[in-house]
Amino acid sequence: MTMNGLVRLEDHGARIDVVLNRPDARNALNLAMCEDLIEAFTQIAAMPDAGLVVLRAEGPAFCAGADLKERKGRDEAWVKGRRRLAFQAYETIGNCALPVIAQVQGALVGSGGEIAMSCDFIVASEAATFRFPEPQWGTVGATQRLQRVIGVPRAKELLYTGRVMGAEEALRIGLVTALTGAETLSATVDEIAERILRAPTLALRLTKHCIDQGARTDLNSGIRIELAAIDRLLSESDWRGGVERFGAQIGSAAKEQKA
Structure with missing residues (x-):
C-alpha cells in the first residue's frame, strides 16, 4: 500500500513517530488517513530495531473526529465500508506489539479518541480537550473502547451529553x-519514551502481550499467559545480563541518594 501523505512516519531508531x-x-x-494509519503500523511491524511508537499530530488539534464532509453524496454501503476501515485502523494500532504512546496537544473529538485509546496510554497537554459527540451527530461510536477505559457510567454520560471535557478531568477519570x-x-x-526504552525490547513486547491477553480472561488463565512469556524470555534473551544491569542501576541510585 502506498501512503497518501496524511500520516507521516518518522524513524528515530528505536523510537518511531507516527504523525x-x-x-x-x-x-x-x-x-485516506485510515489507510495511512494501517500502512504505517504495518511498516512498523517489519522494523527489527523499533522498540516504541509515539503517535502524535501536527497543528493545534490532535484530531477533530471523523471528516463528515467526505460522506456527502455517498450511499449507505460507502459509509459502512468507511467505518469498517476506521475500525481496522484502530485495531492495527491496538495490535502493535510495541508500546504505543499517544501524545495529545489539543482538541480530541470522536474518532480522535478511538485513535488515542487504541494506544497503550495517553500523555496530554493541559490545553487538551476531549469530546465524544457521536450521538449528537446522529451516529454511533466510541461505545466500546471508552467504557473499557473510564467505566460504563462515565462513558454513557460523556456520549449522551457530547460535552467538552477538560484535561484535568480526563486525568482524574483515567482517560489520560x-x-x-x-x-x-x-x-x-x-x-x-527514553525511560521505557531502557528496558529490553523483548521484555516490553511480552509485558504488553501479557497485559493485553490477560485483560481478556480470568486470573488463572492470565497467570498461565505470563508463565509462557517467562519461558520464552528465559530461552530467547540475555536475562542474566538484564538482572546485572538492573542491580547496577539500583546501586548507582543508592549512591546518589547518599551523596
Whole structure:
C-alpha cells in the first residue's frame, strides 16, 4: 500500500513517530488517513530495531473526529465500508506489539479518541480537550473502547451529553495517564519514551502481550499467559545480563541518594 501523505512516519531508531499530518483539516479522520494509519503500523511491524511508537499530530488539534464532509453524496454501503476501515485502523494500532504512546496537544473529538485509546496510554497537554459527540451527530461510536477505559457510567454520560471535557478531568477519570504544560508536552513524552526504552525490547513486547491477553480472561488463565512469556524470555534473551544491569542501576541510585 502506498501512503497518501496524511500520516507521516518518522524513524528515530528505536523510537518511531507516527504523525497525523492533516493540520489544515484539524487532522479530521478520512478514508485516506485510515489507510495511512494501517500502512504505517504495518511498516512498523517489519522494523527489527523499533522498540516504541509515539503517535502524535501536527497543528493545534490532535484530531477533530471523523471528516463528515467526505460522506456527502455517498450511499449507505460507502459509509459502512468507511467505518469498517476506521475500525481496522484502530485495531492495527491496538495490535502493535510495541508500546504505543499517544501524545495529545489539543482538541480530541470522536474518532480522535478511538485513535488515542487504541494506544497503550495517553500523555496530554493541559490545553487538551476531549469530546465524544457521536450521538449528537446522529451516529454511533466510541461505545466500546471508552467504557473499557473510564467505566460504563462515565462513558454513557460523556456520549449522551457530547460535552467538552477538560484535561484535568480526563486525568482524574483515567482517560489520560500523565498531564503536563503545553510547552513541556514533547519533552515529557521524550522522557517517558527514553525511560521505557531502557528496558529490553523483548521484555516490553511480552509485558504488553501479557497485559493485553490477560485483560481478556480470568486470573488463572492470565497467570498461565505470563508463565509462557517467562519461558520464552528465559530461552530467547540475555536475562542474566538484564538482572546485572538492573542491580547496577539500583546501586548507582543508592549512591546518589547518599551523596
